[in-house]
Amino acid sequence: MAEYGEIRRLWALDAPQLTVDRGLLVVGAGGEPVTIPAPSFLIEHDEGLMIFDTGLAADGAGDPAAAYGPVAEAFQIDFPAEHRLDRQIEALGFQTSDVRQVIISHLHFDHTGGLVHFPGAEGFIGAGEMRYARTADPVLHGFFREQDLDAAAKIRWRELPAGYDHDVFGDGSVTLLSLPGHTPGSLGLGLRFQDRYLVLSGDSAHLHGNVDATIGMTLDADTVGKLDSLRKLRLLESRPDTTLWVNHDPADWQEYRANGKEVSFGR
Ligand SMILES: [Zn+2]
Numbered sequence: 001m002a003e004y005g006e007i008r009r010l011w012a013l014d015a016p017q018l019t020v021d022r023g024l025l026v027v028g029a030g031g032e033p034v035t036i037p038a039p040s041f042l043i044e045h046d047e048g049l050m051i052f053d054t055g056l057a058a059d060g061a062g063d064p065a066a067a068y069g070p071v072a073e074a075f076q077i078d079f080p081a082e083h084r085l086d087r088q089i090e091a092l093g094f095q096t097s098d099v100r101q102v103i104i105s106h107l108h109f110d111h112t113g114g115l116v117h118f119p120g121a122e123g124f125i126g127a128g129e130m131r132y133a134r135t136a137d138p139v140l141h142g143f144f145r146e147q148d149l150d151a152a153a154k155i156r157w158r159e160l161p162a163g164y165d166h167d168v169f170g171d172g173s174v175t176l177l178s179l180p181g182h183t184p185g186s187l188g189l190g191l192r193f194q195d196r197y198l199v200l201s202g203d204s205a206h207l208h209g210n211v212d213a214t215i216g217m218t219l220d221a222d223t224v225g226k227l228d229s230l231r232k233l234r235l236l237e238s239r240p241d242t243t244l245w246v247n248h249d250p251a252d253w254q255e256y257r258a259n260g261k262e263v264s265f266g267r
Contacts, residue, residue: 004171005046007191010198011261012253013088015039016056016064016079018110025206025217025248034207035078036248038110040085041200042092043191047169048100052189052200053247054114057148058084068109071142085114101168102155103176105202105247106183107133112148115155123155124176126185127162132221133183140219160187179204179233181226182217188233195266197242204229206248211237 015037023030041052060067062081071077082088086096096117103124105111130152133144160166162184166176175190182203189200204226205211211233220226237244243265246252256263 005169005173006171007043007045007173007193009044010191010263010265011042011092012257012263013040013042013055013085013261014080014083015253016060016077016083016110019076019078022207023218026209026213027215027218029209033076034250035076036206036250037253039247039253040114041189042089042099043174045169045174049094049098050101050103050174051099051114051118052103053105053111053202054102054117055083055085056110057113057116057145058086059147060113067113068145071109086117089117103187103189104129104152105188105200105204106186107149107152108143108183108203109145109148111203112145112152115148116151119151119154121155123152123157124166124168124187125157125159126178126180126183126187127159129159129183129185130157132185140221143219160185165190177232177236179229181222181224181229182220184221186229190236191265193265195241197239198265199233199236199242199244201233201244201246203248205233205246208244208246208249208252211244211246 019033019035022034038055040055043050057067061084064072064077064079102118102121160176162180168174173192177188179186179188186204188202191198214230216226
Protein backbone atom coordinates (compact mmCIF):
# COMPACT_ATOMS: atom_id res chain seq x y z
CA MET A 1 0.00 0.00 0.00
CA ALA A 2 1.19 3.48 -0.81
CA GLU A 3 2.44 5.62 2.07
CA TYR A 4 -0.40 8.00 1.32
CA GLY A 5 -3.89 7.01 0.30
CA GLU A 6 -5.08 7.33 -3.25
CA ILE A 7 -8.33 7.31 -5.14
CA ARG A 8 -8.60 3.93 -6.87
CA ARG A 9 -11.84 4.32 -8.79
CA LEU A 10 -14.61 6.88 -9.28
CA TRP A 11 -18.13 6.25 -10.49
CA ALA A 12 -20.70 8.84 -11.56
CA LEU A 13 -23.69 6.60 -10.91
CA ASP A 14 -26.66 6.53 -13.28
CA ALA A 15 -28.71 9.56 -12.34
CA PRO A 16 -32.38 10.50 -12.28
CA GLN A 17 -33.15 13.58 -14.38
CA LEU A 18 -35.16 16.74 -13.78
CA THR A 19 -36.40 19.20 -16.38
CA VAL A 20 -36.64 22.87 -15.43
CA ASP A 21 -36.68 26.28 -17.08
CA ARG A 22 -33.13 27.44 -17.76
CA GLY A 23 -34.04 30.73 -16.07
CA LEU A 24 -34.31 28.95 -12.72
CA LEU A 25 -30.65 27.94 -13.01
CA VAL A 26 -29.11 31.04 -14.60
CA VAL A 27 -30.59 34.44 -13.72
CA GLY A 28 -32.03 36.05 -16.85
CA ALA A 29 -31.70 32.99 -19.10
CA GLY A 30 -35.35 31.92 -19.06
CA GLY A 31 -37.59 30.64 -21.79
CA GLU A 32 -36.41 27.15 -22.60
CA PRO A 33 -36.43 23.86 -20.70
CA VAL A 34 -33.21 22.11 -19.74
CA THR A 35 -32.92 18.50 -18.58
CA ILE A 36 -30.32 17.98 -15.88
CA PRO A 37 -28.96 14.93 -14.02
CA ALA A 38 -29.18 14.60 -10.22
CA PRO A 39 -25.88 12.75 -9.65
CA SER A 40 -24.21 10.71 -6.94
CA PHE A 41 -20.48 10.01 -7.06
CA LEU A 42 -19.05 6.84 -5.50
CA ILE A 43 -15.36 7.07 -4.64
CA GLU A 44 -13.19 4.06 -3.87
CA HIS A 45 -10.26 5.30 -1.80
CA ASP A 46 -7.52 3.30 -0.09
CA GLU A 47 -9.26 4.23 3.19
CA GLY A 48 -12.65 2.91 2.03
CA LEU A 49 -15.74 3.86 0.09
CA MET A 50 -17.12 7.40 0.08
CA ILE A 51 -20.14 8.94 -1.58
CA PHE A 52 -20.60 12.55 -2.70
CA ASP A 53 -24.32 13.43 -2.87
CA THR A 54 -27.08 10.85 -2.91
CA GLY A 55 -29.59 11.87 -5.60
CA LEU A 56 -33.27 11.01 -5.26
CA ALA A 57 -35.07 8.70 -2.81
CA ALA A 58 -35.53 4.99 -3.51
CA ASP A 59 -39.27 5.36 -2.70
CA GLY A 60 -39.56 7.41 -5.89
CA ALA A 61 -37.70 5.01 -8.19
CA GLY A 62 -40.04 4.08 -11.01
CA ASP A 63 -42.79 6.27 -9.52
CA PRO A 64 -41.44 9.72 -8.62
CA ALA A 65 -44.84 11.01 -7.47
CA ALA A 66 -44.88 8.33 -4.74
CA ALA A 67 -41.96 10.08 -3.02
CA TYR A 68 -42.27 13.65 -4.26
CA GLY A 69 -45.98 14.29 -4.86
CA PRO A 70 -46.62 17.38 -7.02
CA VAL A 71 -42.88 18.19 -7.04
CA ALA A 72 -42.40 15.18 -9.34
CA GLU A 73 -44.48 16.84 -12.02
CA ALA A 74 -43.22 20.36 -11.39
CA PHE A 75 -39.65 19.15 -12.04
CA GLN A 76 -40.71 16.51 -14.61
CA ILE A 77 -38.69 13.96 -12.65
CA ASP A 78 -37.50 11.00 -14.72
CA PHE A 79 -36.34 8.26 -12.32
CA PRO A 80 -36.12 4.74 -13.77
CA ALA A 81 -36.36 2.02 -11.09
CA GLU A 82 -32.88 0.70 -11.92
CA HIS A 83 -31.31 4.05 -11.00
CA ARG A 84 -31.90 3.47 -7.27
CA LEU A 85 -28.71 4.34 -5.44
CA ASP A 86 -28.55 1.26 -3.19
CA ARG A 87 -29.11 -1.14 -6.10
CA GLN A 88 -26.38 0.52 -8.13
CA ILE A 89 -23.90 0.26 -5.25
CA GLU A 90 -24.78 -3.42 -4.87
CA ALA A 91 -24.44 -4.01 -8.62
CA LEU A 92 -20.84 -2.80 -8.35
CA GLY A 93 -20.17 -5.53 -5.79
CA PHE A 94 -20.44 -3.47 -2.60
CA GLN A 95 -22.94 -3.12 0.24
CA THR A 96 -24.33 0.26 1.23
CA SER A 97 -22.82 -0.44 4.67
CA ASP A 98 -19.38 -0.41 2.99
CA VAL A 99 -19.79 3.34 2.43
CA ARG A 100 -17.91 4.75 5.39
CA GLN A 101 -18.09 8.45 4.58
CA VAL A 102 -20.90 10.56 3.15
CA ILE A 103 -20.23 14.03 1.81
CA ILE A 104 -23.25 16.15 1.02
CA SER A 105 -22.99 19.24 -1.20
CA HIS A 106 -26.10 20.68 0.49
CA LEU A 107 -29.50 19.49 1.68
CA HIS A 108 -31.84 20.20 -1.26
CA PHE A 109 -33.99 17.16 -2.04
CA ASP A 110 -32.20 16.21 -5.26
CA HIS A 111 -29.03 15.51 -3.23
CA THR A 112 -30.39 13.88 -0.08
CA GLY A 113 -32.67 11.08 -1.29
CA GLY A 114 -30.15 8.31 -0.57
CA LEU A 115 -29.03 9.45 2.91
CA VAL A 116 -31.36 6.82 4.37
CA HIS A 117 -29.00 4.08 3.13
CA PHE A 118 -26.08 5.22 5.29
CA PRO A 119 -27.12 5.38 8.95
CA GLY A 120 -24.14 5.50 11.26
CA ALA A 121 -21.73 6.62 8.54
CA GLU A 122 -19.36 9.50 9.13
CA GLY A 123 -20.54 12.55 7.22
CA PHE A 124 -19.25 15.92 6.11
CA ILE A 125 -21.56 18.91 5.71
CA GLY A 126 -21.14 22.66 5.51
CA ALA A 127 -21.65 24.56 8.77
CA GLY A 128 -25.15 25.97 9.16
CA GLU A 129 -26.67 23.75 6.46
CA MET A 130 -28.84 21.65 8.78
CA ARG A 131 -30.27 24.66 10.56
CA TYR A 132 -30.97 26.35 7.21
CA ALA A 133 -32.83 23.27 5.98
CA ARG A 134 -34.89 22.98 9.16
CA THR A 135 -35.91 26.64 9.17
CA ALA A 136 -36.50 27.27 5.45
CA ASP A 137 -38.87 30.07 4.51
CA PRO A 138 -42.10 29.12 2.68
CA VAL A 139 -40.68 29.70 -0.79
CA LEU A 140 -37.77 27.32 -0.20
CA HIS A 141 -39.46 24.83 2.09
CA GLY A 142 -40.39 22.58 -0.84
CA PHE A 143 -36.71 22.05 -1.66
CA PHE A 144 -36.16 20.06 1.53
CA ARG A 145 -37.68 16.61 2.16
CA GLU A 146 -38.54 15.87 5.78
CA GLN A 147 -37.81 12.14 5.51
CA ASP A 148 -34.33 12.90 4.17
CA LEU A 149 -33.61 15.35 6.99
CA ASP A 150 -34.67 12.64 9.47
CA ALA A 151 -32.28 10.22 7.74
CA ALA A 152 -29.57 12.87 7.92
CA ALA A 153 -30.02 12.98 11.70
CA LYS A 154 -28.67 9.39 11.85
CA ILE A 155 -25.34 10.35 10.25
CA ARG A 156 -22.38 11.42 12.40
CA TRP A 157 -21.70 14.78 10.75
CA ARG A 158 -18.57 16.84 10.92
CA GLU A 159 -19.22 20.46 9.92
CA LEU A 160 -16.95 22.36 7.55
CA PRO A 161 -16.76 26.04 8.53
CA ALA A 162 -17.44 28.47 5.67
CA GLY A 163 -14.21 29.72 4.13
CA TYR A 164 -12.16 26.66 5.09
CA ASP A 165 -11.17 23.83 2.73
CA HIS A 166 -10.50 20.49 4.41
CA ASP A 167 -8.07 17.81 3.24
CA VAL A 168 -9.95 14.74 4.50
CA PHE A 169 -7.02 12.29 4.74
CA GLY A 170 -4.17 14.80 4.96
CA ASP A 171 -2.71 13.50 1.69
CA GLY A 172 -4.36 15.83 -0.84
CA SER A 173 -6.46 13.06 -2.38
CA VAL A 174 -9.90 14.27 -1.22
CA THR A 175 -10.54 17.90 -0.30
CA LEU A 176 -13.81 19.45 0.83
CA LEU A 177 -14.22 22.86 -0.81
CA SER A 178 -16.19 25.56 0.97
CA LEU A 179 -18.49 27.19 -1.62
CA PRO A 180 -21.26 28.98 0.30
CA GLY A 181 -23.98 31.04 -1.36
CA HIS A 182 -26.48 28.70 -2.99
CA THR A 183 -27.06 27.55 0.58
CA PRO A 184 -25.05 28.56 3.68
CA GLY A 185 -23.20 25.24 3.84
CA SER A 186 -22.70 24.46 0.15
CA LEU A 187 -19.65 22.29 -0.56
CA GLY A 188 -17.72 21.10 -3.57
CA LEU A 189 -15.17 18.32 -3.69
CA GLY A 190 -11.60 18.26 -4.99
CA LEU A 191 -10.25 14.85 -6.08
CA ARG A 192 -6.55 14.41 -6.79
CA PHE A 193 -5.58 11.90 -9.45
CA GLN A 194 -2.02 11.43 -10.58
CA ASP A 195 -2.45 13.51 -13.73
CA ARG A 196 -5.51 15.65 -13.02
CA TYR A 197 -7.26 17.47 -10.23
CA LEU A 198 -11.03 17.08 -10.52
CA VAL A 199 -13.37 19.61 -8.92
CA LEU A 200 -16.98 18.55 -8.40
CA SER A 201 -19.04 21.72 -8.09
CA GLY A 202 -22.05 20.52 -6.12
CA ASP A 203 -24.69 23.23 -6.70
CA SER A 204 -22.31 26.16 -6.29
CA ALA A 205 -22.96 26.25 -10.04
CA HIS A 206 -25.85 24.55 -11.86
CA LEU A 207 -24.69 25.04 -15.43
CA HIS A 208 -21.20 25.79 -16.67
CA GLY A 209 -22.55 29.15 -17.84
CA ASN A 210 -22.94 30.20 -14.17
CA VAL A 211 -19.15 29.94 -13.81
CA ASP A 212 -18.22 31.40 -17.19
CA ALA A 213 -20.35 34.53 -16.65
CA THR A 214 -20.13 34.69 -12.82
CA ILE A 215 -23.91 34.69 -12.56
CA GLY A 216 -26.04 32.98 -9.93
CA MET A 217 -29.38 31.18 -9.94
CA THR A 218 -32.75 32.48 -8.81
CA LEU A 219 -32.99 30.70 -5.43
CA ASP A 220 -29.51 31.33 -4.01
CA ALA A 221 -29.60 32.00 -0.25
CA ASP A 222 -26.82 34.61 -0.47
CA THR A 223 -26.47 36.06 -3.96
CA VAL A 224 -23.31 38.05 -3.19
CA GLY A 225 -21.58 35.18 -1.41
CA LYS A 226 -22.52 32.92 -4.29
CA LEU A 227 -20.60 35.12 -6.73
CA ASP A 228 -17.44 34.68 -4.63
CA SER A 229 -17.90 30.92 -4.79
CA LEU A 230 -18.27 31.14 -8.58
CA ARG A 231 -15.05 33.18 -8.69
CA LYS A 232 -13.35 30.48 -6.63
CA LEU A 233 -14.48 27.86 -9.15
CA ARG A 234 -13.18 30.03 -12.01
CA LEU A 235 -9.80 30.30 -10.32
CA LEU A 236 -9.63 26.56 -9.74
CA GLU A 237 -10.63 25.91 -13.35
CA SER A 238 -7.87 28.22 -14.59
CA ARG A 239 -5.23 25.81 -13.32
CA PRO A 240 -3.82 23.75 -16.17
CA ASP A 241 -4.12 20.50 -14.18
CA THR A 242 -7.75 21.01 -13.18
CA THR A 243 -11.08 19.88 -14.62
CA LEU A 244 -14.24 21.51 -13.26
CA TRP A 245 -17.29 19.23 -13.47
CA VAL A 246 -20.48 21.23 -12.91
CA ASN A 247 -22.59 18.41 -11.55
CA HIS A 248 -26.03 19.39 -12.91
CA ASP A 249 -24.66 20.50 -16.30
CA PRO A 250 -25.91 18.09 -18.99
CA ALA A 251 -22.96 18.78 -21.32
CA ASP A 252 -20.40 18.07 -18.57
CA TRP A 253 -22.35 14.92 -17.68
CA GLN A 254 -22.21 13.69 -21.25
CA GLU A 255 -18.56 14.56 -21.72
CA TYR A 256 -17.13 13.03 -18.54
CA ARG A 257 -19.36 9.94 -18.65
CA ALA A 258 -18.71 9.29 -22.32
CA ASN A 259 -17.21 5.89 -21.44
CA GLY A 260 -19.87 4.93 -18.89
CA LYS A 261 -20.41 5.32 -15.17
CA GLU A 262 -16.82 4.54 -14.17
CA VAL A 263 -14.99 7.75 -14.99
CA SER A 264 -11.27 8.24 -15.37
CA PHE A 265 -9.13 11.33 -14.92
CA GLY A 266 -5.79 9.55 -15.02
CA ARG A 267 -4.55 7.40 -12.21
ZN1 LIG B 1 -29.33 20.26 -7.09
